[in-house]
Amino acid sequence: MAAYLLQHSEGSLLIDCGPTILASLNRHGLSAEPVDAVLISHFHGDHLAGLPFLFLHCMYIEPRSRPLKIVGPPEVENRVMTIFRSMYADTAGEPLPFALEFIEVKPQEQIVLNGVKVDAFHALHQENPPSLGFKISAEDRKLVYTGDCGWTEELFGHTQNADLFLCECSFFETRYETHLDYPRIAENAGRFGAKRIVLTHLGQEVLSRQAEVALEMASDGLVIDL
Numbered sequence: 001m002a003a004y005l006l007q008h009s010e011g012s013l014l015i016d017c018g019p020t021i022l023a024s025l026n027r028h029g030l031s032a033e034p035v036d037a038v039l040i041s042h043f044h045g046d047h048l049a050g051l052p053f054l055f056l057h058c059m060y061i062e063p064r065s066r067p068l069k070i071v072g073p074p075e076v077e078n079r080v081m082t083i084f085r086s087m088y089a090d091t092a093g094e095p096l097p098f099a100l101e102f103i104e105v106k107p108q109e110q111i112v113l114n115g116v117k118v119d120a121f122h123a124l125h126q127e128n129p130p131s132l133g134f135k136i137s138a139e140d141r142k143l144v145y146t147g148d149c150g151w152t153e154e155l156f157g158h159t160q161n162a163d164l165f166l167c168e169c170s171f172f173e174t175r176y177e178t179h180l181d182y183p184r185i186a187e188n189a190g191r192f193g194a195k196r197i198v199l200t201h202l203g204q205e206v207l208s209r210q211a212e213v214a215l216e217m218a219s220d221g222l223v224i225d226l
């Protein structure tokens with residue numbers, strides 16, 4: 001389940017919103033209240049199915065009135081609202097007490113959210129609409145997130161000088177067109193030009209061979225200062 005909370009001097013944003021997001025925030029004593037925007041990399045449930053729970057949380061647990069921005073690939077509004085209606089038809093049929101502002105981004109496009117620059121790039125995962133990875137810059141720091149992404153040499157162009165490269169690593173022995181595997185990441189680790197690489201979205205193959213993994217692996221609740 002993918003979700004990363006980015007706290008910066010002007011606010012907070014969520015990068016992906018997997019279904020266990022609220023339990024994770026609770027477990028680590030964090031609030032969803034400061035979140036102004038949610039970036040959605042692509043339309044798989046492990047990356048966006050937490051949004052309906054977040055909406056309900058913003059209605060009943062930490063009531064909000066200011067808008068919540070949802071940024072994602074084309075069709076983001078339709079995809080998110082379809083899930084919301086499926087899960088909570090009654091609530092989704094009424095106006096929310098806060099505005100949802102949907103913003104579509106395509107690869108090569110940039111948006112600025114509360115002083116945070118977000119450059120989207122094409123991640124080899126889903127097409128029509130395309131999955132996104134994000135280059136995120138704030139306060140002279142650069143974070144690169146693959147989302148879910150197959151192997152492509154283009155990654156090296158995005159990750160140079162990143163202070164943090166959050167790199168999906170779904171597989172170990174299996175090579176998959178639309179996900180990354182540990183051996184190829186490890187062989188090319190120096191070519192990314194990133195100051196710190198943290199593997200995330202760890203699949204069962206990787207978890208069962210952790211002793212062979214030399215790169216840093218993320219775990220739930222990991223806090224990184226940039």
Ligand SMILES: [Zn+2]
Nearest residue numbers: 042044125148
């Ligand atoms: Zn996916």
Ligand SMILES: [Zn+2]
Nearest residue numbers: 044046047148
């Ligand atoms: Zn995924």
